[in-house]
Amino acid sequence: MDAPRTAPGSAGLPASPDERQEVLRHRLSTRLWHWLNAVVVIIMLMSGLMIFNAHPRLYWGHYGANFDPAWLELPRFPGWATIPSTYDLAGARRWHLAFAWLFGVSTIIYLLAALLNGHLRRDLLPRPRDFAPGHLWQEIRDHARLHFPTGEAAKRYNTLQRLSYGAVVLLLIPLLILSGLAMSPAMDAAWPWLVDLFFGRQSARSVHFICAGLMLLFILVHLAMVLLAGPVNEVRSMITGRFRLPPERAA
């Protein structure tokens, strides 16, 4: 499905006349999954908040209800943040548990594709040098000053992208799916290790909520970075796959 064009990390194309090289930045499987998630993840977050509203208290351990100490108690989330917008636990569960299938199955397909086409190894798994303190610190400083990679360096994911996308795809999303399944009484009977992974159903519910919060944080930072890095080029690259390399800054 991918034309043999330049993908991140492979050799560059010959320079185009206007010296703003185009590279194939995102493969089809990545683009499809991205736009599916743009819908599915938002629906999961908003219907999840409505489900949370049914009992807006969180606990650690196997049990937890009104008479037990909660580590977090929140007011109900407002209607603009939930699906449906007025209190409807059954409706929210219908949305959440249907879209959970889309989310889970598409994640597995995407991960398989990423494993086979090299995206996982090339762009998502951290390399030892990503953790070198000097390099990491330099990237954080560059990002804070909105100095984004240009030219040759912009062809591949930089360390911060690699670490954040890698963490979301390989840790956060699997944790969300597993902690969600661990809340199911039938799953806990079928696969007892699932709930043990989280040391109890109420712990799994807490982990699920925390991971959803981290997912929201990721989305907000991701959108901010797209806006700052040049939204047209970034959005186009996620639609067509082609990314126009930012020209080298004058020294």
Place this chain on the structure above:
Amino acid sequence: MISRRGLLVGGTSAGALLLGGCDRLNQSESYRGVLRSAEGLTMRAQRLIMDRNALAREFREADMSPIFRSNGTADPGTPLYQQLLTGNFADWRLRVDGLVARPLSLSLQQLRSMPLRTQITRHDCVEGWSAIGKWHGVPLGLVLDAAALSTRARYIVFHCMDQLAGRPYYESIDLIDAFHPQTILAWGMNDRVLQVPHGAPLRLRVERQLGYKHAKYIERIEAVESLAGIHGGRGGFWEDSGDYEWYAGI
């Protein structure tokens, strides 16, 4: 060229559209039908990976909730129930009928003299909370065997003495859950006789499903071939009135 402001405005309007759109979709019966199809998928998938007799975890006494909160009806409150309660349910009978060869009428004393199963399990409410309690009762399968269930029977319906919003509570399960070793008709809880808020004199425990399936205040068990003719036809009070799933394994 699209400006950043344009993108922001566009994004906000898309968000507003999404919100309004979701509520409209939520009202659409055909869209709800698509969402509902996930329930069958979930049930088939869970039944596929789960042994029919796979047990829900049983805990130790030390793991039990200090206070087990009740939910739904706390007291049926009808004159008949009040009268039965005053008599310590000596006049209460459990009827077992429908597609059975030997309809039964069992007293609490008869149920207590049947083989006892005690289990400390986690009760998971659809709202999200959990409580761990100890249940004492007779396996439902033994009662159904005593009534000689017909081979035509596919569902077991539990008719209850409590009403919500003026309509009687009821629930139903299929035969896989009905004959599961941990599915019991509980007459005791936490080493005591079952208390009123928890469904005295008899409630269902169906440990691999959510709390609303665990019918309380049971007075009649009916074996049926189809759920279509019973109350709203969806197999339970919350299924009829709130679009909750009939299969509540997740």
